[in-house]
Amino acid sequence: MTDNRLRDGLLDAVTLVALILVLLPIIWVFIASIRPDADIMTGGLIPTRFTVEHFLAIFARSDFLVALRNSLIVGVVVSICTVLIAVPASYSLSRFTYLGRDFMGFLILATQMLPAVAVLVPIVVLIRSLGLTNTLTALTFTHLALGLPIAVWMLKGYIDAVPRELEEASIIDGSTQLGAMFRITLPLIRPAVIAVGTFAFVLSWGEFLLALALISKTEVKTLPLALQTLFDPYSFSWGEVMAGGVVIAVPTVVLFLLFRNQLVGGLTAGGIKG
């Protein structure tokens, strides 16, 4: 009995420590973004004075606004394209049998074995020879390539879990195979589709390395790059950097809150057996 309580207490403590480790920097960023610069380095963790000047300052910078727009464009396009490509691709891998299917599935997974850094140089060379450096198009395509393999495999797992009999019932009821996919399977894996779209957006939104390698002009910089330029050696403000960090974090948090129920949903319950 006491033994159990001790163990529970220990586990709770560990969880708490982990949570603090994860949350502290984030909380610190949020708090710092609304404190006067003078307090950030000197004051304690509890803020005493508040200000919105950092946010006003960064939103007054045109390069930051351009970067915000660029990030939104690339993120939304990548997210939509990921869904549009990953859904049919994973459906085909899950439902149809054809020559080379398993090998293709393996290849898609194999791309994940190399870290992004390892393919960075070839990608940069490739984009250069295509004359696409300093374009959002280049970023869109590379971000797509980054997220698609995981998206395909994740969706494939969900589609595998939808019983084939549901589609067969739909086909007997008068739909085509494609109709069954749209009317039965897709609605059932909607949470996963939304998760994949969100994941692609977040991935592209925060991606720094490829952007750094491919983009140098201010008009096509994305937020992570713009954030880096905030570290200006001549007029440096911790507060503005923190405010920039918050702006980068917000969409992710909002997306998560928005789709929380979808992401945790389990819809398949009840259709099959008792």
Add this chain to the structure above:
Amino acid sequence: MSDIKVSNLRKSYGAVEVLRDINLDIGSGEFVIFVGPSGCGKSTLLRCISGLESITSGRLEIGGKVVNQVPPSKRGIAMVFQSYALYPHMNVRDNMGYSLRLRRASRAETEARVNEAAAKLQLQPYLDRFPRELSGGQRQRVAIGRAIVRDPAVFLFDEPLSNLDAALRVATRLEIAALKETLPQTTMIYVTHDQVEAMTLADRIVVLNAGRVEQVGTPEELYEAPGSLFVAGFIGSPSMNIISGAFAEGLGAPTIGIRPEDVILGEGPYQGRVTHKEYLGADSFVYLDEPVAGRLTARVPGKADYPDGTTMAFGFQPAKIHRFDATGKRLTTA
């Protein structure tokens, strides 16, 4: 017109031949049951008829039309799956109306037909519920309702009751029997493991064995005159006593079969030792050991009051003996 004619149907998965040369004639409005041991190809044959599975070779006709290349939805069939396969994201009403919506039926017509089917199956209180909010029996009825709504010419069932408990299975079995009465024009094909379902529901039973049709006949024919040793052993519970060797030779055939209820205990030319008894209420099974024949089962009414180990006389009426030749075929003349 919804008769089904299967000619020389074969089905292989790669090198594995699952159905071999199936020939069947199923009349319009007939209730036919497929039985056979697990893995013999019942589901595969049903799925070939439905069109979910393509046919490797042979011909399938429904209503006088060759439908080998016709997609499932154009064959005029409805299917009830073992797992029910209700659409989890639709309520009962939408599940049942799904096929009509696909056919672009009017709202009013869909509503009317769903209500009619729901009334037939006592499903009105559940129309707005989702499948996950229903019991197993209710789900089963929705699955049947979804099939009825389409007004199919052919009704296919793949072990529809196997997920229900014993009591519900009996109740649903009676419902299916009643359903059959209300749909006299509809041909029904039903796959089951359950002997009682097969014997009580079927107009005719098709016994499948390792991808072949072993015998086709009314429940009575199969029970009274099984065409082969396989059918003899498969139909009837407890299964028929199969005896070969000297004992059988003595009765005029390489192998003989005798149903447990045809074994007469207490009188007769043979002696057997009681090894075990099972009391089932209305009757009892008595297991006997005969030196030459081996182990035999006898079915006696009520309770069997013989202590284990007693040796008893037994025998059987000559007319009740089934005789089979060395290849397992029934010998018609005794």
